[in-house]
Amino acid sequence: MRADRLIQALLLLQGRESLTAAELAAELEVSVPTARRDLEALLAAGVPLYPQPGRGGGWRLIGGARTDLTGLTGPEATALFLQLVREGADSDAATRARRKVVQALPASFRVAAERIAATTVVGPEWGAAPGEPEPGEAALLQQAIADERLVSFEYGAERRTLEVVPLVVGRRGRRWYLMAAPAHPGTETADAARLRTYRVDRMGGLRALRARGRAAAGFVPGEAWDAMVTEMEARRGAASATVSVEAHAVAPLCSRFGVHARVIDEGDERSVVEVRAQSDEALAEQLAGWTPAARVLEPASVTRALADLGAQLVATYGSEGTARVR
Structure with missing residues (x-):
């Protein structure tokens, strides 16, 4: 895990x-000698780093805090941090991620990022119940994709x-979906011809397997998702x-x-x-509440469906508006 530690030290x-070295040791939860060896390893790897002895000294990057090894500009760093705030307001993972991003940012960007965290509040729409946190199943699926596991x-x-x-793995509104396909027999490669979309909240006993599985060469996740959305919208607009x-x-x-x-x-x-x-x-169900502001002109099949719906309402509640309890 030393590579992970060196990256954290660099950030x-x-x-x-x-x-x-003592401050780095505290941040990485290692001993001071280990932290010192990590700093020396970064220096040997060519990182523009130098030690400054004496009071107020320490290890510095050449160029000081203005050196941005991520390549992020100010607006890009702000946008990234704002997205973290929006997507995972209260989860422990999101809190840890925000803390790491803040630590990784140059000092001039860090002030703005901390201000965003303190002043941005994300809640449900007016009149709506509080949204549920991201399901653990979605995180498991994301990790399985990263690890190339079935x-x-x-x-x-x-x-x-x-x-x-x-x-x-994608989300539409509050629902999460998985696009997946069985592997070709005897291989680890997904059979794109058998691609299907599943609702995550309808899965049971979800688990990642040891067997490996990966996308076929040339598979573009964004394009596959867009094609699925287009197909679903077409089905929803069939009438x-x-x-x-x-x-x-x-x-x-x-x-x-919409x-x-x-x-x-x-x-x-x-x-x-x-x-x-x-x-x-x-x-008919969606238009009934718009009567009389909206009147169906055609087709007759929809006007009949509205009439049937009206008859059901009258049969249930009566012509005088008193509810009939059965």
Whole structure:
């Protein structure tokens, strides 16, 4: 583990004007002689480092604290730290990561980073319950990808046990997903033709295996994820309806449907909007609450679904608005 320790020592030196062997030993939780040997090893490796004896001395990088061995500019360092704050506000791992990033930054950047940590608060949307922390399963999958290991888990109504090569871990909203594929028989390489997406919260008994597994040459995780998202959005927009919408309701209705809403004809009093969902029934459920500000023009299948939904409401609650309890 000495290589990890040397990297930490280098980052600490970069973030401070000077560092004594005793201070480094305390930071790395090693003995002072070990810390001194680490400093000498960095010097022998060609790191621009020199010892300054005497009171107030210590080991320094040539150029002082202004030397930025990460290559980060001020805005880049700030953006990186802000992302850490946003993504893992209270977890122990995120706290340790933020502390290490602060130590690694040059002094001029460190002040801004510490200010961000002290003044940035991340919470749920108004009226929403507090979000759950990142599941341990997501971290396990990420580590399995890093280690190029197969993973095993139970999935589906029949709870079949699957062994796959994890390839992409992603999040949409509050849900985490895994894109994975079985390995080609007799190899460690994932069969991209059998790539599938799994919801992490539906997995059972997830564990990393000793067997190795890796992506095929040329596999691009970002492109695979984007293709999956495009396909899923297309499925969610399989059914469409043309709706006449009052002017004041156009913007909120389009916001509600997101990418599945498109203004066809904009008018002063009413506009014609095309909306999409995965089925006629789903469209009816989403549009019912917009009546009478939004009126479906076509197709008839959606108006029938709305009528059926209205009949169910009347049957349940009665024409006088009194609930019928069964």
